[in-house]
């Protein structure tokens with residue numbers, strides 16, 4: 001990795017991505033070989049927003065590398081409740097850990113926090129901004145199932161507030177991937193993300209109906225409507241439940257289609273789809289461990305962390 005902090009997927013070159021994915025594959029092939037590698041290192045987990053997969057897979061990843069974790073716990077139990085600023089909290093916590101993972105509801109918070117700390121800081125989701133480590137495990141899953149070049153990917157759902165979408169779309173510009181975005185008009189990709197994609201020469205098309213592109217897709221990446229980010233609950237209700245897939249919808253898709261979702265799902269994917277060979281979202285969630293092990297291994301090595 002060229003940079004110590006991982007804040008945005010826009011930092012990642014194709015070589016960076018491939019280095020992480022290759023190491024994750026090595027780890028996956030023989031996980032026990034890595035179990036002493038970072039003995040003595042500590043990872044700080046700072047989650048200011050709910051998390052199951054990201055928090056637990058970082059925790060597991062660090063422990064499987066032989067290291068330990070310190071978890072800030074819920075915001076209710078911390079000095080944030082006494083009015084402490086994010087910058088102060090992070091400056092204190094960096095003294096307890098060799099690397100930090102931060103999730104926070106404000107877009108830009110990870111970038112800001114990274115300016116106050118010297119240990120590597122990983123953005124585990126900043127509001128509707130970015131979620132680059134989710135992207136790494138998404139790409140790992142895609143590479144295993146569909147390859148990463150000369151493929152057609154459809155990204156569907158909440159493209160406006162979905163941070164996993166923003167990170168994934170930008171990372172995919174490093175590969176020979178045709179990107180189709182499917183959403184209601186009100187949840188289109190944010191303008192800045194669209195501009196960046198066009199700037200990088202990506203092949204991008206937008207649609208309001210999945211039927212328009214489904215048959216062409218090698219990967220369908222479904223996302224949850226991010227209810228918690230809507231300023232107005234009525235606006236959420238207008239679009240809730242609009243973009244759902246069931247097994248019937250997949251009749252028109254390639255048999256080799258890979259269906260992905262960063263999870264948690266609400267009702268975007270009917271449970272019956274789970275039993276199809278196309279469903280890869282649980283495998284995708286499990287890939288969070290080897291991919292985050294690979295990333296932590298590289299970040300800790302770069303900063304001379306314990307080995």
Ligand code: NCD
Pocket residue numbers: 053054125131134163164223224262263264
């Ligand atoms: C995602 C997130 O937090 O952005 N979850 C995750 O990390 N897998 C997606 C979501 O919450 O919809």
